[in-house]
Each structure stands twice: as C-alpha cells, then as structure tokens.
Amino acid sequence: MNFSLGAVPMKSPFVLAPMAGCTDLPFRLLCREHGADLCYSEMIDCHALISRPQDCLALIRTSPAEQPVAMQLYGNDPNAMGEATAILSELPIACIDINMGCPMEKVIQIGAGAALMKNPRLAEKIVVSVCKNSTKPVTVKIRAGWNQHTITAPEIAKIAESAGVQAIAIHARTWSDGFTGPIDHGILTQVMKSVSIPVIANGDITSHEQGLSLMKKIGCAGVMIGRAALGAPWIFSGTVNQHPSMAYRIKALLRHLALAEIHLSPEPDLSKIRNHAWKYFRGTVNGPAIRKQIDATATYPELRDFIHNLAERIFRQ
Ligand SMILES: Cc1cc2nc3c(=O)[nH]c(=O)nc-3n(C[C@H](O)[C@H](O)[C@H](O)COP(=O)(O)O)c2cc1C
Numbered sequence: 357m358n359f360s361l362g363a364v365p366m367k368s369p370f371v372l373a374p375m376a377g378c379t380d381l382p383f384r385l386l387c388r389e390h391g392a393d394l395c396y397s398e399m400i401d402c403h404a405l406i407s408r409p410q411d412c413l414a415l416i417r418t419s420p421a422e423q424p425v426a427m428q429l430y431g432n433d434p435n436a437m438g439e440a441t442a443i444l445s446e447l448p449i450a451c452i453d454i455n456m457g458c459p460m461e462k463v464i465q466i467g468a469g470a471a472l473m474k475n476p477r478l479a480e481k482i483v484v485s486v487c488k489n490s491t492k493p494v495t496v497k498i499r500a501g502w503n504q505h506t507i508t509a510p511e512i513a514k515i516a517e518s519a520g521v522q523a524i525a526i527h528a529r530t531w532s533d534g535f536t537g538p539i540d541h542g543i544l545t546q547v548m549k550s551v552s553i554p555v556i557a558n559g560d561i562t563s564h565e566q567g568l569s570l571m572k573k574i575g576c577a578g579v580m581i582g583r584a585a586l587g588a589p590w591i592f593s594g595t596v597n598q599h600p601s602m603a604y605r606i607k608a609l610l611r612h613l614a615l616a617e618i619h620l621s622p623e624p625d626l627s628k629i630r631n632h633a634w635k636y637f638r639g640t641v642n643g644p645a646i647r648k649q650i651d652a653t654a655t656y657p658e659l660r661d662f663i664h665n666l667a668e669r670i671f672r673q
Contacts, residue, residue, distance in 0.1 A: 359554035359577035361394070361451055362493040362522050364424060366578070368393040370567060370592045371525070371556055373582030374428045374453065374497065377628060381417045382615035384425060387585060389611070391592035394424050394578075396497075399455050402431035402440035409443070416447060417619065424450030426495060429486070430458060432468040432478070438485035445491040452490050454483060456498045456512065457527050459534055470531035473512065474502035480515045487520040497525040497558075500543040503532035509543055510550040517551040525556040525580050544574055556580050563598050564591055587635020602640060606667045609636045613660055623656045630659060 358366045372379060372387045374396035384395040400415045418425055427444050429452065431437045437454070444452050456479060458469030472479040487494050496516045501507035513524050526547055528540045539559040548555045554577030561567045567579040581591055589608060590596040596604070612632060616624040633650050637643035646666065653659040 358393075359523065359556075361424065361495070361554075364450060364493070366393045366424070368592070369571060369578035370564070371578050371580040372396060372585060372592070373525075373558060373580045374399055374426075374455070375582055375586070378586060378632070380414065380628075381419060381422065381619045382612060382624075383589075383632065385419070385422050385615050385619070386608070386612050387589045387592055388422055390589040390596070390608075391594065392585075392589075394426060394450070395422065396453060396580075397425065397427040399428045399430045399458060400440070400444075402429050402433070402436045405429070405440040405443055406436060414620075416444070418447060418449055419619070420448060423448075426451040426453045428453040428455050428497070430455035430463060430468050431482070432466045432471075434478075434481040434485040437482050438489040441486045441489040441494075445489065449492060451493045451495055451522075452486065453495045453497055453525075454486055456496055459499075459531050464531070470499050470502070473499050473508050473531060474506050476508055476511055476515060479512050480519065483516050483519040483521060493522040494520065495523045495525060496521050497527070499527050499530055500533075500540050501530045503530050506530075507543065510546045513547045513551045513555075517553050521553065523554040523556060523577070524551065525558055527558045529559055541570075541574055544576060548574070548576060554578065558582065562591075564594055565598070567591075568594075587632065587638055599639075602642070602670050603673075605636045605640070606663070606670055609633060609663060610667055612636075613663060617660075626653070626656050626659065629656065633659065633663065 358369050370392050372392045372395035376398045405412050427449050429440050456472040463469035464471045500509050528544050544557050556578040557576040558580035561581050562584045585591050634647050637646045
C-alpha cells in the first residue's frame, strides 16, 4: 500500500524531488502524466514570499490538475517561516515542505537549508512554527547531517514528527558530501526506526527499477527522484522502457514544450527550457549534435521550431 500524507493516500510511492530552476508547473505536470504523484516545487524564500510576493508568482504557480503538489519553503527565521506558511496555506496545494537540505552558499550562510542539520534547536522552532501556521500537511526534507561527525537526521526526524510533520524525505548524504559519494542506506534505516511517519528515500536513484528495489530492500514508504527525472520523466512509469527510442524522447519533449507554452506566459524562459531540452538526449547517439543545435537557438520560438523540425524528421523514419 502506498503512503499517505495525513488523510490523503498517494497513488504512487514515486515522488518528484524539489529542484530550483527545474521543477516548475509544466515539468511537475509532465512527471505526473508519467506516473509521479506527489511532486515538489522549487524552493521558495520565505522572506521573499512575505515582502515581494510578486517576485514569487512563478514559483507558486499551480493548477488543479497537479494535485497533490508540495510547495517548499526555506528560511532561518521561525516567525517568517510561519508567516510564509500561512500564505502558502491559502493556495490549492496538498502540502508544505521545509527545506533542510539545500547546500547552496547563500542558503547556508543565513543558517537555513542544510545548516539546520547542525542546529536542531532552530530546526525545531521552525518546524513548530510551520506546523502551527499550516492548514495543510507538512513535510520536511533533510540530509543525513552536517558532516560525518554531526549525523543528526534521526534526532531531527523525531523533532519533526513530534511537531506534527506528516512525512520526511531524506537525501542520504551530509551537507559536506554535497552531491557526491555513496548514499548512506544505514542512515535511512536509522531514520525509519526513529519515527513512525512515512520516510521517503532520496539520492542517486537512476531508474524505476532501482527505486522499487530500494523500497523492497529497506522498507521505506517512498522514493524521491531528482536529477534522473530531468529529461526523463518516464522514470516515474513502471511500464515505459527506461531507455526509450528517440521518437519517444521527442514526444515527451514536445509535450513538455506544450505544457510550458500553456502555463508560462508570455513564453517559456529560453535558458531554463533549453536546459530541460538538452537532457532529453542524454546518452543518445545523436545527442551531442542535437545539443549543439539546441545551444545555438537564440529565442524560444527558434528552439520550438528546431524541436518540431527534428520531430518531423524522426517520426518520418
Ligand atoms: C538543480 C538542482 C536543484 C535543486 N534544488 C533543490 C531545492 O530547491 N530544494 C531541495 O530541497 N533540494 C534541491 N535539490 C536537491 C534534490 O532535491 C535532491 O535532494 C538531490 O538532487 C539528490 O537526489 P537525486 O540524486 O535524485 O538528484 C536540487 C538539486 C538539483 C540538482
């Protein structure tokens, strides 16, 4: 049986990870169409949401078609995190997430994101404030700890559960590991033992099959996929070949562009959509040549025309 967020059962244990610059509304919708259920937004600065909400419109854009969606907040100030939570609570979303995993300098510097893994007292205040101000289920995305000498995930998971958090996602690396080195399955098991709410495992899952076997191996409630879903939303599907044909890739990319045109006005941001488009050709024979041509496009319509022409050629073959 799939895990639930509060009273809401998930249709799939496969979760799309929050990724700044990537997990906007069109990409979340696309992943959902391929089988993901819970999808996370890009991280949102709690202070920006309170004082410059117009700057956050793109980040909080949602649609009824994408339920259940989680929107993620980051910050270092319990009051501001609470205030921002109250704003997000007004939106038609399923869940609010607290970022305790981001390693970026600008986030760490202010004591937010992964820096909270070395400050359990502040983490507790933030979680309590968010839970108090939320009318939606709250989740927390953590790391294993700050570094190998400060493994705090089980402690912070317990704090979060006591405050009322409904699920924990854990990127099983420390802040000092960044995005490299082995995923620590031991810490996932420790966190699962320390709480009774669902634990979602994250880090280096590169195929649907690998996600299933991790759940089987350690018994986690779900798996969260980030980088491997970029340019490969079919990773969430249990039926699509995980190394699909060029025609299948292009069909998925065309759908991505169509969703971006519907939901991003006046038109999709060229550098962001180019970044997505690139990834659909990862590991393909003609990938390097196609990527070069994608890079050479100077406007969104140019990129769109290039992909449509490419599609015509490939579908004719
Ligand atoms: C481009 C990029 C942006 C990310 N942005 C966020 C973010 O906004 N919030 C967050 O909690 N984690 C963020 N992460 C971390 C991912 O959610 C995930 O924890 C990490 O990539 C490990 O999972 P993976 O191996 O499946 O990619 C980001 C990662 C990448 C690559």
